[in-house]
Amino acid sequence: xxxxxxxxxxxxxxxxxxxxxxxxxxxxxxxxxxxxxxxxxxxxxxxxxxxxxxxxxxxxxxxxxxxxxxxxxxxxxxxxxxxxxxxxxxxxxxxxxxxxxxxxxxxxxxxxxxxxxxxxxxxxxxxxxxxxxxxxxxxxxxxxxxxxxxxxxxxxxxxxxxxxxxxxxxxxxxxxxxxxxxxxxxxxxxxxxxxxxxxxxxxxxxxxxxxxxxxxxxxxxxxxxxxxxxxxxxxxxxxxxxxxxxxxxxxxxxxxxxxxxx
Amino acid sequence: xxxxxxxxxxxxxxxxxxxxxxxxxxxxxxxxxxxxxxxxxxxxxxxxxxxxxxxxxxxxxxxxxxxxxxxxxxxxxxxxxxxxxxxxxxxxxxxxxxxxxxxxxxxxxxxxxxxxxxxxxxxxxxxxxxxxxxxxxxxxxxxxxxxxxxxxxxxxxxxxxxxxxxxxxxxxxxxxxxxxxxxxxxxxxxxxxxxxxxxxxxxxxxxxxxxxxxxxxxxxxxxxxxxxxxxxxxxxxxxxxxxxxxxxxxxxxxxxxxxxxxxxxxxxxxxxxxxxxxxxxxxxxxxxxxxxxxxxxxxxxxxxxxxxxxxxxxxxxxxxxxxxxxxxxxxxxxxxxxxxxxxxxxxxxxxxxxxxxxxxxxxxxxxxxxxxxxxxxxxxxxxxxxxxxxxxxxxxxxxxxxxxxxxxxxxxxxxxxxxxxxxxxxxxxxxxxxxxxxxxxxxxxxxxxxxxxxxxxxxxxxxxxxxxxxxxxxxxxxxxxxxxxxxxxxxxxxxxxxxxxxxxxxxxxxxxxxxxxxxxxxxxxxxxxxxxxxxxxxxxxxxxxxxxxxxxxx
Ligand code: HEM
Ligand code: HEM
Numbered sequence: 001x002x003x004x005x006x007x008x009x010x011x012x013x014x015x016x017x018x019x020x021x022x023x024x025x026x027x028x029x030x031x032x033x034x035x036x037x038x039x040x041x042x043x044x045x046x047x048x049x050x051x052x053x054x055x056x057x058x059x060x061x062x063x064x065x066x067x068x069x070x071x072x073x074x075x076x077x078x079x080x081x082x083x084x085x086x087x088x089x090x091x092x093x094x095x096x097x098x099x100x101x102x103x104x105x106x107x108x109x110x111x112x113x114x115x116x117x118x119x120x121x122x123x124x125x126x127x128x129x130x131x132x133x134x135x136x137x138x139x140x141x142x143x144x145x146x147x148x149x150x151x152x153x154x155x156x157x158x159x160x161x162x163x164x165x166x167x168x169x170x171x172x173x174x175x176x177x178x179x180x181x182x183x184x185x186x187x188x189x190x191x192x193x194x195x196x197x198x199x200x201x202x203x204x205x206x207x208x209x210x211x212x213x214x215x216x217x218x219x220x221x222x223x224x225x226x227x228x229x230x231x232x233x234x235x236x237x238x239x240x241x242x243x244x245x246x247x248x249x250x251x252x253x254x255x256x257x258x259x260x261x262x
Numbered sequence: 263x264x265x266x267x268x269x270x271x272x273x274x275x276x277x278x279x280x281x282x283x284x285x286x287x288x289x290x291x292x293x294x295x296x297x298x299x300x301x302x303x304x305x306x307x308x309x310x311x312x313x314x315x316x317x318x319x320x321x322x323x324x325x326x327x328x329x330x331x332x333x334x335x336x337x338x339x340x341x342x343x344x345x346x347x348x349x350x351x352x353x354x355x356x357x358x359x360x361x362x363x364x365x366x367x368x369x370x371x372x373x374x375x376x377x378x379x380x381x382x383x384x385x386x387x388x389x390x391x392x393x394x395x396x397x398x399x400x401x402x403x404x405x406x407x408x409x410x411x412x413x414x415x416x417x418x419x420x421x422x423x424x425x426x427x428x429x430x431x432x433x434x435x436x437x438x439x440x441x442x443x444x445x446x447x448x449x450x451x452x453x454x455x456x457x458x459x460x461x462x463x464x465x466x467x468x469x470x471x472x473x474x475x476x477x478x479x480x481x482x483x484x485x486x487x488x489x490x491x492x493x494x495x496x497x498x499x500x501x502x503x504x505x506x507x508x509x510x511x512x513x514x515x516x517x518x519x520x521x522x523x524x525x526x527x528x529x530x531x532x533x534x535x536x537x538x539x540x541x542x543x544x545x546x547x548x549x550x551x552x553x554x555x556x557x558x559x560x561x562x563x564x565x566x567x568x569x570x571x572x573x574x575x576x577x578x579x580x581x582x583x584x585x586x587x588x589x590x591x592x593x594x595x596x597x598x599x600x601x602x603x604x605x606x607x608x609x610x611x612x613x614x615x616x617x618x619x620x621x622x623x624x625x626x627x628x629x630x631x632x633x634x635x636x637x638x639x640x641x642x643x644x645x646x647x648x649x650x651x652x653x654x655x656x657x658x659x660x661x662x663x664x665x666x667x668x669x670x671x672x673x674x675x676x677x678x679x680x681x682x683x684x685x686x687x688x689x690x691x692x693x694x695x696x697x698x699x700x701x702x703x704x705x706x707x708x709x710x711x712x713x714x715x716x717x718x719x720x721x722x723x724x725x726x727x728x729x730x731x732x733x734x735x736x737x738x739x740x741x742x743x744x745x746x747x748x749x750x751x752x753x754x755x756x757x758x759x760x761x762x763x764x765x766x767x768x769x770x771x772x773x774x775x776x777x778x779x780x781x782x783x784x785x786x787x788x789x790x791x792x793x794x795x796x797x798x799x800x801x802x803x804x805x806x807x808x809x810x811x812x813x814x815x816x
Contacts, residue, residue: 003565003566003569006569007482010482010483010488011481011482011483013472013475013476013483013491014472016483016488016491017472017491017495020491020492020495020496020576021495021496021499023573023576023577024492024495024496024499024576024577024579024580025499025580026577026580026581027532027577027578027579027580027581027582027603028503028532028580030581030599031528031532031581031583031584031596031599031600032525032528032529032532035524035525035528035593035596036525038593040593041524041525041593042523042524060516063444063445063446064381064442064443064444065375065378065380065381065442066378066379066380066381066383066384066439066444066446067380068380068446069379069380069383069384070379070380072666074590074591076588076589076590076662076665077589077590078589078662078739080738080739080741080747081589083746083747084738084747084751088591089590089591090591091523091524091591091592092523093523093591094522094523094524094526094527094591095522095523095524096522096523097522097523097526098518098519098520098521098522098526099445099446099447099518099519099521099522099526099530100522100523100524100526100527100530101446102527102587102590103666104448104586104665104666104670105666105667105670105671106666106667107365107755108751108755109751130368131368134752136752136755136756137368137752137755138364138365138366138368138755138759138762139368140364140368140371140378140379140380141368141371141373142378143373144373144375154510154511154514157510157511157514158510158516158518161508161509161510161511161517161518162518164508165508165518165520165522166522167522243589
């Protein structure tokens, strides 16, 4: 019966294609659409701010160099992940991340909470040649970052594009994007004050790469790394305990019972 | 060769199309003059002007006899597609070996931006998946649809547009990464203008395919075409939804995806997993369902299993993407759905693997003697293995160990080398002699050599990554008696080096095999054509292979 029916669809190409589209659409619609409508999907975090222009530029350098290919930014709800990297990641923490950079491979460690863990100088040395600070590392060296000046004239356009897709940048932030990028890396300049005015007192003002005569891609990348995990405190206020990693022996025993939720 | 089958009018039409593309290139070059976008615009401009010059120089060369077209297949684009596929194979695998070596010996990054691991890695994945795999899929789909419909491709220019346009996309993708252009979405890294271009190419492909099927002289659409249709249609849907983005400006290559955070993660892995399903699986199953029975000269074992497997794959796969996000900030219910459907996926997957292997029942002596058929047999076995492994890895507690480790990479390459690449090589070795009207490949011994290099290379690669992945996963979660983590991250990295070296070696052997294959294909093409008799059988109207691949067993 079913076979005869199938014999029929096989006779019409358009019918067959429509059947394929119908069969293939269900899963995606059921799994994706509710993520936009169910409120609990993304937690509340009133203290959350978007990236400063310099941090956003650094994030683009991070993407450009493919750092995401070796570093995740997603601490799972497993005990060993939490013990190693800090409180597990919440959905809200990457709410303004277009695209998200959760990653799928840890050739190097997770970076979701790397902000503040090392000094700026350490990051600069590490990025310039990782083996100077970690002799066994297999991470590539990025010496050109400190030599390449950062393009800032179009940062306003970057912020405006992000505003268009829902990141809460104000028109004032957009208008001052280039100046704020400069100010964040020049602590003694007139521009520095504006950054904290617009992005809050916790925005870090620092001569990230140690040189204040020129704004480089190194400044931007270090500013980004230093802000990772610090845009909101939501994860630290969470009280649900992480899941135990199952023992290797009882891997086959079935799914863990506790929810990974919040 | 390209133009000899086109009439003067068609050559002029092609020139117009190339001119339109050249104008787009010019527009990008001007709009993006302060941006890497301008470089890509210039590439497009120069490439299409060169094509125009070539077409103009051949404008007056002898025209084909149009009246004979309905009784002849259109194979020129297929030949070029196979050549491009093999070129991309060597490029992509060479880059694979290179990035593998960079992980073992980081000084191979040479402190140079475009050579560094993060930029080369997507060049590897795009080169092998889209360059090698995609060209092979386009070429074989053009071949299979004509033979199983016993009809000529429904277009003279459009097959070229699809093939060359697709390769332009791959070229923009790879050169973009080297310049630092990427959306960072795995397997969807190319920027907005390349993505838009691919949509144009893909829609043309879809229309061409459907129109060719509409010309068929068989009442039923053969199984292989179901898979090719699913591949074309679903990849279009996935591509469009995952790549929706806002460019910084029309003069910028950089863009921001409209999705963010957890929704972006889900859209990305809905795309990513189904790129596996409809690019790396459905399309290649299409290949398998045609070339394997043809080479074995046996009908497909079971028509019913084909139906079960096809609809199972089309329906279940789309639910499974969330297994890439176990224990993350993705809501728990979506993870559970993903796990459940991944386990159910094993049924249709094994239905296809089983169908392929049982088709060989009664032809085992051929599998023993014929390395080409053995390529396809081993591919079916690896397909079964990697889908079993995939369903296993999708179980949450298993994934808690494997995720983020080399075990994933081992799984990927069991599928990519063992299944995707081997089925492709087997199909190409079946296709090349018939396409160029040769009696057989130039050297059966070299096919044999390629087979063993590929198999040994795959095994070394996969065993190295299984070991390293499991060691890594266990070290990360081991606690001391006093309840602290036993190993630092660095300890686990240091433990990886021997495996990274072994993987490089395995990959090198696999690459060597592909180079041997290129040489063998080249020598076959250069040999003198076989007797016209074999050629005669392969015509749209003749029943070219009575009772084998076109009619599935019932
Ligand atoms: C010469 C053979 C090959 C070698 C040496 C090789 C090597 C590599 C290396 C070193 C990586 C990066 C792994 C990491 O980041 O830790 C990789 C990733 C990848 N390769 Fe290959 N590869 C080869 C062939 C192929 C083929 C033929 C395909 C597909 C048809 C393929 C598909 C992929 C994919 C999809 C990834 C990304 C995996 C992930 O994100 O988990 N590779 N390969
Ligand atoms: C029943 C079929 C399959 C299932 C259920 C499945 C499941 C999985 C799972 C659970 C992962 C690991 C996700 C993670 O922890 O990050 C994965 C990764 C992957 N699989 Fe499969 N798999 C299947 C078949 C295949 C096949 C045939 C291929 C062919 C090449 C393949 C290619 C990949 C790739 C490329 C990735 C890596 C994605 C990434 O992280 O970049 N899979 N798969």
